[in-house]
Amino acid sequence: MADTLFAGSRTELAMLYRLRDMLLSQRAYLTAMADYTAHGGKSRGSALYTDLTGGVKPFAQLSDTFTFALDETESPLIQELWFEDGTCRTAWRAPRPIPEDDDFFENVWRSYRETENVD
Structure with a gap:
Protein backbone atom coordinates (compact mmCIF):
# COMPACT_ATOMS: atom_id res chain seq x y z
CA MET A 1 0.00 0.00 0.00
CA ALA A 2 1.30 3.45 -0.88
CA ASP A 3 2.21 5.82 1.95
CA THR A 4 2.02 8.89 -0.26
CA LEU A 5 -0.77 10.14 -2.48
CA PHE A 6 -0.46 12.67 -5.27
CA ALA A 7 -3.07 14.98 -6.74
CA GLY A 8 -3.20 15.49 -10.49
CA SER A 9 -5.65 18.40 -10.36
CA ARG A 10 -7.32 20.89 -8.02
CA THR A 11 -10.32 18.60 -7.76
CA GLU A 12 -8.13 15.68 -6.74
CA LEU A 13 -6.30 17.89 -4.23
CA ALA A 14 -9.61 18.81 -2.59
CA MET A 15 -10.52 15.11 -2.49
CA LEU A 16 -7.15 14.28 -0.89
CA TYR A 17 -7.69 16.84 1.86
CA ARG A 18 -11.17 15.45 2.44
CA LEU A 19 -9.75 11.91 2.62
CA ARG A 20 -7.06 13.09 5.05
CA ASP A 21 -9.69 14.72 7.29
CA MET A 22 -11.83 11.58 7.26
CA LEU A 23 -8.89 9.32 8.13
CA LEU A 24 -7.72 11.61 10.95
CA SER A 25 -11.26 11.73 12.31
CA GLN A 26 -11.56 7.95 12.22
CA ARG A 27 -8.21 7.59 13.98
CA ALA A 28 -9.34 10.04 16.67
CA TYR A 29 -12.70 8.31 17.24
CA LEU A 30 -11.17 4.83 17.40
CA THR A 31 -8.38 5.99 19.73
CA ALA A 32 -10.93 7.61 22.06
CA MET A 33 -13.11 4.49 22.05
CA ALA A 34 -10.16 2.15 22.74
CA ASP A 35 -8.96 4.41 25.56
CA TYR A 36 -12.48 4.58 27.02
CA THR A 37 -12.74 0.78 27.19
CA ALA A 38 -9.19 0.50 28.57
CA HIS A 39 -10.34 2.71 31.45
CA GLY A 40 -13.30 0.43 32.17
CA GLY A 41 -15.88 2.30 30.12
CA LYS A 42 -19.21 0.60 29.51
CA SER A 43 -22.10 1.12 27.11
CA ARG A 44 -23.94 4.45 27.33
CA GLY A 45 -25.76 6.80 25.02
CA SER A 46 -25.29 5.66 21.44
CA ALA A 47 -22.12 3.66 22.24
CA LEU A 48 -22.58 -0.08 22.70
CA LYS A 57 -28.00 -9.91 25.93
CA PRO A 58 -31.24 -8.18 24.92
CA PHE A 59 -32.39 -11.24 22.94
CA ALA A 60 -31.16 -14.81 23.42
CA GLN A 61 -30.94 -15.47 19.66
CA LEU A 62 -28.30 -12.74 19.19
CA SER A 63 -24.61 -13.62 19.20
CA ASP A 64 -22.51 -12.94 22.29
CA THR A 65 -21.15 -9.83 20.57
CA PHE A 66 -24.38 -8.08 21.61
CA THR A 67 -23.83 -8.75 25.33
CA PHE A 68 -23.41 -5.39 27.06
CA ALA A 69 -23.53 -3.64 30.43
CA LEU A 70 -24.73 -0.08 30.89
CA ASP A 71 -22.54 2.53 32.54
CA GLU A 72 -24.56 3.36 35.65
CA THR A 73 -21.97 5.72 37.10
CA GLU A 74 -21.74 9.43 36.55
CA SER A 75 -18.00 9.62 35.97
CA PRO A 76 -16.59 12.93 37.13
CA LEU A 77 -13.74 12.74 34.61
CA ILE A 78 -13.62 14.12 31.08
CA GLN A 79 -11.64 12.44 28.32
CA GLU A 80 -9.49 14.73 26.19
CA LEU A 81 -7.87 13.79 22.89
CA TRP A 82 -5.30 15.64 20.80
CA PHE A 83 -3.09 14.95 17.79
CA GLU A 84 0.64 15.31 18.41
CA ASP A 85 3.63 14.17 16.36
CA GLY A 86 1.45 11.99 14.14
CA THR A 87 -0.22 10.24 17.08
CA CYS A 88 -3.55 10.61 18.83
CA ARG A 89 -3.01 11.06 22.56
CA THR A 90 -5.57 10.91 25.35
CA ALA A 91 -5.81 12.08 28.94
CA TRP A 92 -8.50 12.26 31.61
CA ARG A 93 -9.15 15.34 33.73
CA ALA A 94 -11.66 16.68 36.22
CA PRO A 95 -14.30 19.03 34.81
CA ARG A 96 -13.68 22.73 35.21
CA PRO A 97 -16.05 24.56 37.55
CA ILE A 98 -18.97 26.39 36.00
CA PRO A 99 -18.25 30.14 36.09
CA GLU A 100 -20.41 32.17 38.43
CA ASP A 101 -20.67 35.05 35.97
CA ASP A 102 -24.06 35.31 34.33
CA ASP A 103 -22.69 36.66 31.06
CA PHE A 104 -25.10 34.60 29.04
CA PHE A 105 -26.24 36.17 25.79
CA GLU A 106 -29.74 36.87 27.08
CA ASN A 107 -28.44 38.77 30.13
CA VAL A 108 -25.88 40.79 28.17
CA TRP A 109 -28.44 41.60 25.46
CA ARG A 110 -31.01 42.74 28.05
CA SER A 111 -28.40 44.94 29.73
CA TYR A 112 -27.40 46.45 26.39
CA ARG A 113 -31.03 47.20 25.46
CA GLU A 114 -31.63 48.84 28.84
CA THR A 115 -28.38 50.83 29.14
CA GLU A 116 -27.10 50.89 25.54
CA ASN A 117 -23.77 49.75 26.92
CA VAL A 118 -21.94 46.49 27.50
CA ASP A 119 -20.38 46.13 30.96
Missing part, protein backbone atom coordinates in the same frame (compact mmCIF):
# COMPACT_ATOMS: atom_id res chain seq x y z
CA TYR A 49 -19.54 -1.98 24.00
CA THR A 50 -19.41 -5.75 24.27
CA ASP A 51 -19.14 -6.91 27.90
CA LEU A 52 -19.07 -10.69 28.28
CA THR A 53 -18.27 -10.62 32.01
CA GLY A 54 -21.13 -8.64 33.51
CA GLY A 55 -23.41 -7.88 30.62
CA VAL A 56 -26.77 -9.03 29.38
